[in-house]
Amino acid sequence: MNKISSEARFLGRSLERSDGRAKAEGKAEYLRDMLMPEMAFAAVIRSPYPRAKLKKINKHDALQISGVIDVITPQEVKSFSPVSIFPNSPKIQKILNDTPQFVGDAVGAVVAETFEIARRVADEIEIEFEELPSCLSIDSALNKEVVIHESTSDNLAGPVISTKSGDFESALKECTYIFEGEYTTQRQCAQTIEAMACICDWSNESELRVWTHLDSMFHFRDSLAEMLEIEPDSVIVEPPEALGATFGLKNSLIASLEPLCAILSRRIAKPVKLQLTPEESIFTTVSRHPAKIRLITGLDENYNILARNAEVLLDSGAYGWGYVVALSMLGKWSCLYPCANQEFAATSVYTNHIPGGAYRAVGTAQIHFAMESQIDEICNEIDIDPLEFRLKNSAKVGDELPMGTKIRSWGLEECLTKGAEAFGWKSKNSRILESVNPPGVLRGVGMAIGMHHAGLTGLIPTPEGSKCYAEILEDGKIEFRVGVVEKGQGAITTLEIIAAEIIDIDTGQIKILNSGTSSVPFDFSGAEASRTTYIVGRAVADAAQQIKKLLDGKEGKLVDLAGSSVVGEFEPLDNDPLPVIGAHFCEVEIDEISGMVYVKRYVAAQDVGRVINLSGCMGQIEGGIHHGLGYALCEELLYDSGFPINPNFMGYKVLMASDMPEIEVVLIEDSDPDGGPFGAKGVGTPVMPAVAPAVANAIADAVGERFFELPITPYKIMNVLINKN
Amino acid sequence: MKQSKVLNPKTLAEVLSLFEQCGDGARVIAGGQSLVPMISLGLSEPDFLINLSSCDDLFVIKKTRKTINIGAMASVSEILNSSQVINLLPILNFAAKKVATPHVRNFGTLVGNVCHADPSSDLIPALLCLDAQIDLVSKDGKRSVLLSEFITGPYSTTIRGGEVAVSVTCQLDKQSKLASYKKVARRAGDLGIATCAVSLDSHKDCIESAKISVGGYLRKAIRVLDIEKNIVGLPAHEICTFIDGVEKIESIENSILPDGSLTNNYLSATFSRLIRSTLKDALSGK
Amino acid sequence: MVNGVSHPVVCKPFDTLLTVLREDLGYFGTKFGCGIGYCGACTVLIDGKSAHSCCLIATTMSDRKISTIESCDDDPVIQKIQDQFLKEGAIQCGYCIPGIVMTVRGLIEESGQRVITEEILRGHLDGNICRCSGYASIVRASLKACVDE
Numbered sequence A: 001m002n003k004i005s006s007e008a009r010f011l012g013r014s015l016e017r018s019d020g021r022a023k024a025e026g027k028a029e030y031l032r033d034m035l036m037p038e039m040a041f042a043a044v045i046r047s048p049y050p051r052a053k054l055k056k057i058n059k060h061d062a063l064q065i066s067g068v069i070d071v072i073t074p075q076e077v078k079s080f081s082p083v084s085i086f087p088n089s090p091k092i093q094k095i096l097n098d099t100p101q102f103v104g105d106a107v108g109a110v111v112a113e114t115f116e117i118a119r120r121v122a123d124e125i126e127i128e129f130e131e132l133p134s135c136l137s138i139d140s141a142l143n144k145e146v147v148i149h150e151s152t153s154d155n156l157a158g159p160v161i162s163t164k165s166g167d168f169e170s171a172l173k174e175c176t177y178i179f180e181g182e183y184t185t186q187r188q189c190a191q192t193i194e195a196m197a198c199i200c201d202w203s204n205e206s207e208l209r210v211w212t213h214l215d216s217m218f219h220f221r222d223s224l225a226e227m228l229e230i231e232p233d234s235v236i237v238e239p240p241e242a243l244g245a246t247f248g249l250k251n252s253l254i255a256s257l258e259p260l261c262a263i264l265s266r267r268i269a270k271p272v273k274l275q276l277t278p279e280e281s282i283f284t285t286v287s288r289h290p291a292k293i294r295l296i297t298g299l300d301e302n303y304n305i306l307a308r309n310a311e312v313l314l315d316s317g318a319y320g321w322g323y324v325v326a327l328s329m330l331g332k333w334s335c336l337y338p339c340a341n342q343e344f345a346a347t348s349v350y351t352n353h354i355p356g357g358a359y360r361a362v363g364t365a366q367i368h369f370a371m372e373s374q375i376d377e378i379c380n381e382i383d384i385d386p387l388e389f390r391l392k393n394s395a396k397v398g399d400e401l402p403m404g405t406k407i408r409s410w411g412l413e414e415c416l417t418k419g420a421e422a423f424g425w426k427s428k429n430s431r432i433l434e435s436v437n438p439p440g441v442l443r444g445v446g447m448a449i450g451m452h453h454a455g456l457t458g459l460i461p462t463p464e465g466s467k468c469y470a471e472i473l474e475d476g477k478i479e480f481r482v483g484v485v486e487k488g489q490g491a492i493t494t495l496e497i498i499a500a501e502i503i504d505i506d507t508g509q510i511k512i513l514n515s516g517t518s519s520v521p522f523d524f525s526g527a528e529a530s531r532t533t534y535i536v537g538r539a540v541a542d543a544a545q546q547i548k549k550l551l552d553g554k555e556g557k558l559v560d561l562a563g564s565s566v567v568g569e570f571e572p573l574d575n576d577p578l579p580v581i582g583a584h585f586c587e588v589e590i591d592e593i594s595g596m597v598y599v600k601r602y603v604a605a606q607d608v609g610r611v612i613n614l615s616g617c618m619g620q621i622e623g624g625i626h627h628g629l630g631y632a633l634c635e636e637l638l639y640d641s642g643f644p645i646n647p648n649f650m651g652y653k654v655l656m657a658s659d660m661p662e663i664e665v666v667l668i669e670d671s672d673p674d675g676g677p678f679g680a681k682g683v684g685t686p687v688m689p690a691v692a693p694a695v696a697n698a699i700a701d702a703v704g705e706r707f708f709e710l711p712i713t714p715y716k717i718m719n720v721l722i723n724k725n
Numbered sequence B: 001m002k003q004s005k006v007l008n009p010k011t012l013a014e015v016l017s018l019f020e021q022c023g024d025g026a027r028v029i030a031g032g033q034s035l036v037p038m039i040s041l042g043l044s045e046p047d048f049l050i051n052l053s054s055c056d057d058l059f060v061i062k063k064t065r066k067t068i069n070i071g072a073m074a075s076v077s078e079i080l081n082s083s084q085v086i087n088l089l090p091i092l093n094f095a096a097k098k099v100a101t102p103h104v105r106n107f108g109t110l111v112g113n114v115c116h117a118d119p120s121s122d123l124i125p126a127l128l129c130l131d132a133q134i135d136l137v138s139k140d141g142k143r144s145v146l147l148s149e150f151i152t153g154p155y156s157t158t159i160r161g162g163e164v165a166v167s168v169t170c171q172l173d174k175q176s177k178l179a180s181y182k183k184v185a186r187r188a189g190d191l192g193i194a195t196c197a198v199s200l201d202s203h204k205d206c207i208e209s210a211k212i213s214v215g216g217y218l219r220k221a222i223r224v225l226d227i228e229k230n231i232v233g234l235p236a237h238e239i240c241t242f243i244d245g246v247e248k249i250e251s252i253e254n255s256i257l258p259d260g261s262l263t264n265n266y267l268s269a270t271f272s273r274l275i276r277s278t279l280k281d282a283l284s285g286k
Numbered sequence C: 001m002v003n004g005v006s007h008p009v010v011c012k013p014f015d016t017l018l019t020v021l022r023e024d025l026g027y028f029g030t031k032f033g034c035g036i037g038y039c040g041a042c043t044v045l046i047d048g049k050s051a052h053s054c055c056l057i058a059t060t061m062s063d064r065k066i067s068t069i070e071s072c073d074d075d076p077v078i079q080k081i082q083d084q085f086l087k088e089g090a091i092q093c094g095y096c097i098p099g100i101v102m103t104v105r106g107l108i109e110e111s112g113q114r115v116i117t118e119e120i121l122r123g124h125l126d127g128n129i130c131r132c133s134g135y136a137s138i139v140r141a142s143l144k145a146c147v148d149e
Ligand SMILES: Cc1cc2nc3c(=O)[nH]c(=O)nc-3n(C[C@H](O)[C@H](O)[C@H](O)COP(=O)(O)OP(=O)(O)OC[C@H]3O[C@@H](n4cnc5c(N)ncnc54)[C@H](O)[C@@H]3O)c2cc1C
Pocket: B027, B028, B029, B030, B031, B032, B033, B034, B035, B036, B037, B052, B072, B076, B098, B099, B100, B101, B104, B107, B108, B109, B110, B111, B112, B113, B114, B115, B116, B120, B121, B122, B123, B159, B163, B164, B165, B166, B189, B190, B191, B192, C036, C037, C038, C055
């Protein structure tokens, strides 16, 4: 499976994670568990309407209730100007809203001695709204039936994107085969098991300390400072000892969480914990942006792709940033199937729903479902094996990436061939499943490929470089300080291995410290966008190499060097996020009684460049498949007229252990010498995009009809089955 | 704030007298697997909880010559482990296997499941096939009611204030030779969208007697009498063709509760396919 | 009795066992996830049987033997499960792990001499959500721990 080079001491093996035991024993402290002396508890007062005007809020009576310390309303924060959460998105984000824009939008908060009191008073406070007309679909937003934010009279969430290369219209006229389809994707939630929370201590005016769920400390620090109109240096963001995962959900802060909590702490000069309930954590944070994607692909008589067109509409919810999502889509769409004549247009609008946000494979997940479904349809129609078609038509080394750089390393061919071998994929024509369908069951197989980028360069104008401070301690251990967050993904262990491998010492001698913005080097994006191994890893590797040099003259005695320190650095080339690719294969069984889909077998071949920590790598891939299968089959935050109808663990269905297929992971190591350390790429996010289309294609194979809308629920399948009979 | 209290009586007599003292605000708590989440979600706000778990005599599963009597505190796990249920009431054993996960089964009781009257309960359809009755006691005396009459709709029953269910009684002579239970759920461990229990007797390849009940997205779990009566006398191999020929199953159509994407169409098709398949399994001894 | 020690507690009458374990007794290893019986983060053993502690009222549990993840110090079986989880890399964010370890502990207890198949194991794990791992490494690790027993 994976190659372990003979010299490698740790690389490619499984290293026990250093934070594992404390977690397994229940001793690791999560935000939910954190308490501080004198801490008060806050709960948010939320809008019960999709859109409304706050008329009256009876602060006075609420303050009389025993245990209540403070109540705030939009009035108290009106001096803060609205900010933009993402570059290029409009400045609409406020801490509290007197015109709430979705069910769950924050209109106030209660601080009390206990969480129960705060929550109860926030729920029961006397409050009056005037319900306003709302805008609940992309179409009505485009028609400007209602203007959601005063400052964006056209309801557009960021600029409209429109790019082209070559001449799509004329090329299309030359095409022998033209395929056209419209694909729809849903609101998916990260649904972490630990509900989101935040603790702020601003009791000392000159220093605001923050503990929260986050993907990057410095991005948070800077946004928080901007929102609160203070200096970044006066904010110290610290990750808690353990984080109940984020999956990208906390790639930006949430106005009604960190900034609100900070203000509350300042007002009462005590630490405040703002704990969301499991339900709030689902319907008041952010979700994946729903998309409508229209694709046209034209081929000549030899099945070469001549013309491609994509038109995307994105629902950004109340405060999302579909513009950035569309950029991410463009990044993958425009290069996965190179073609001289292509046009891409994307419009993103606001609606009165939960804001869109970041979540594993932003934009990539949506566009791949559309793109890879259509490729499968093409293969079916022209009767070509989808594997062959992809080998022939998809991107290769040397092809241009949208940011202008070229693909240097691209293990696609190996992913396809090794994945197909592991799965037992035969060419589509000769493909016969081992046994015949048992009665009442429809079986099918499908495949898809998926690419993502490790790192954000060129996608978003943010600083992408990374630094690492390394110091040899008294006891001969080496401490590496990095600005990356350990949210469960295994960053720390990966960095330990990189350093240990380079210096050639035991991993026990390496300490990776990520203790907060005041003690680690600036690193804007932290653990966003699967960039840890690639970019932070390179900074650690640089530091490790410098230490190795220091050691060279000293016959390996670290203690003698105690006190020495070095600074490791890595600045990726401009516009050079690493493309990462995978090929996935799956087999489904559909129960004709109920239309229920059971994924029986799943093979994921991922090019990870180089395996650093084997078990960590497997865990990220298997976990990514879980999110992808949920996206394909059952995960959807449903709304009825603007009201969320399943915002809890009972209604929002993620797959359970018995629902998961047997998974085989094939690790491909097409290493990129200019990529991450030892040629490594990224692994967490790039798994996600191929999953939903692989499943959709298998379902199409089983049912004999294609589904254009995610998730592919039993009801949608049953409708087709009923009509077929 | 209103005062609330958990009471832990040791005998049935104490339960009844506590009910009298506490009045309308009192609720019985058995395993708590339905009631506690309801309280946490604010869907139920009792003043007093009368906890049955200290009443030792409510734990037993008792066999008499003609009946099996399942005490109010017998958990679903205990039912799964009971050799009497395995041997004498296989259909109940099959259904109990499908209830949630061990976490819920270890504490949730069969009687509590019936009193909760969730239309998606796995146990109620099996009990309907057994013509089970629920045994209720109050300070005014005892009564036993057939489940088909006891359960009136989603989460509603004819239990009266001050009444406690002490057991569910299943008739042994109502048990047929062939039985099967099937469930359609959105994911492992979930409550069913559609469930079906079938118990049959056949003689010389002809259906002699048939009981079919369904639960799920219905107003309540019901017996499918209109199918039952039409398949008696049919040769076994004709059953599927017969079901396929039925345009609409009236009894089901009348109680379907569509919900969002679970439309009438989806549910009718699923119920009819599920019944057909469960019948087939029962006939082939699965 | 929690982990062999009895704790007199004064709590609100309808407090769940989960609330009392965490807030009154400081057993923070038992996690709060959904609070309504669907995620398993709060799993403990009651008289050896797995239970969602958010679905039990604390005051009805006063004469029961409750074991939480903190009992691992005195329970070699739990330690064995934890060791396998560590070896297999089954722990990512770790929030679900104490609950899952307790579920597997309950399964081993319940099974006695019977063989634990993958199907049985997965059936037991269906009361526990893990959002990080896709369950694959958890199943591998648990099966190894069960075989060893
Ligand atoms: C996550 C989860 C999944 C579930 N999945 C399933 C499933 O797949 N299939 C299924 O069938 N069930 C399922 N259930 C429901 C579970 O089976 C029931 O909660 C359980 O059987 C009810 O029994 P209990 O003892 O817990 O009742 P309790 O929760 O104690 O009580 C339920 C109701 O019945 C009343 N009651 C209880 N006992 C008596 C009595 N003796 N006399 C009068 N009234 C009484 C109570 O006052 C209360 O209103 C699930 C529950 C959960 C939490």
